[in-house]
Amino acid sequence: MNNILVRKFGGTSVKNKEAIVNVVNIIKKSEKNQVVVVSALSGITNLLVSCIENIKKRNIEQTINNLEQVRNTHKQLTTELNLENYAVDYVDNTIDELIKITYALDIIGEISNKSQDKILSIGELLSSFIISEYAKKEIGIVKYINSSEIIKTDSNFTEAEIDFKQTNLKINEQFAKFNQSYKIIICGGFIGSDKFGNITTLGRGGSDYTAAIIAKCVKADALEIWTDVDGILSSDPRTIKTAKLLKEISYKEAAELAYFGAKVLHPKTIYPAISDEIPVYVLNSLNPNGQGTLIKIKSQYCNMIKAIAFRKNITIINITSNRMLGAYGFLAKVFDVFLVNETSVDLVSTSEVSISLTIDNDKNLPLIIKELSTFANIDLHKNQAIISAVGEGIRDTSGIASRFFGALKGVNIAMISMGASEVNLGIIVSERELEKSIELLHKEFFDNELLPDLFVELN
Ligand code: ADP
């Protein structure tokens, strides 16, 4: 397969009638073969999460309320887009089935991750079906594919891992007539199915990843992530109003930014693109003529901080033990506790007798503390935030660290990590000091002396 563009439109890009009309216009304008991956309408996945919370609380009335809201939003959309009656029936049947499942779950009084995925998948199923029906009306031949039939995963419900071999097979099978019988495929992001046919999901924000997986399997010419901002910016524009647009960035830098909290890309998005060097563009569906950001193997601009990402809800665990002094195997013992409790560690720093590390998933924290306490003293700091300055070569560029720490005068830095990756300088501050810290850093690195070939001022 060749000459294919894979384009993903996020929730805000398909949030209502006007947004969907706009997306279909963008699709219409391209001459290429296109695979279009869409998210659930903005807010719908959150509503489905509330629905799951209400099932857990045995609040059946509120659960049904949530589902009726999902039904009404989509039914209204089918009317506004002038779709055929069967599209309305599709919405009704999907929600009716879900309501039946919900009553059953309420009787049982528990909800497994498997049932949660069944509920969470509805957002993308409905949006992709409606958008493909509208695109058929406007463009003509469009192939709709239910992505649970092509994205094959393991059974780790709510955070499923891709089975690339099976997914590749399914995509080649389903896309066999691509280009001859149709030039546009529309499918939902975020969802897949395991080898038994159960619906799975790829984790919140996972539609970007779906698009990247498809791009890899079809060897796409390019992957486009369409969202509600002009591309990758020097920081989150919701916090930093003066954030600048980056014209280009490397895969490594983008992956690091995504991992450390830049929500604009799901952290796994970049990896499928790397092996085949598929160019990734981040574009704004509200400004389709904008240049966006190109993510590629190597950026020609190095040795400077390009963007600052951050993530809240971080816990620092300080582990101290006199037995660590001169002992081998201590670190292995510590990390084994995290392995057994399936919790990933982000930053680590060690001294002669102590280790500090951070986690962002508290689910198994009580068990972790219990086990660590059998051989060390534990001290916890919750409500911390991780700040990551990203740019290739910054580790080896003199002057950057001193400017970085100089800008943060007066801020209490709880932990520092520099050196593990040459593209990232990471610190931990308390959530209370997060906003101030980001503002200080942004001011230091992005308020003046910017390369016009790399950064664009936004109004
Ligand atoms: P979508 O629904 O299209 O997937 P998301 O809300 O997941 O959109 O991601 C887009 C959001 O990412 C932006 O609205 C912005 O607030 C946030 N964001 C965080 N960091 C950055 C950054 N460095 N550059 C651009 N956007 C960022």
Ligand code: ASP
């Ligand atoms: N709808 C899903 C979510 O909100 C997936 C996505 O939008 O990428 O997490």
Ligand code: MG
């Ligand atoms: Mg997203």
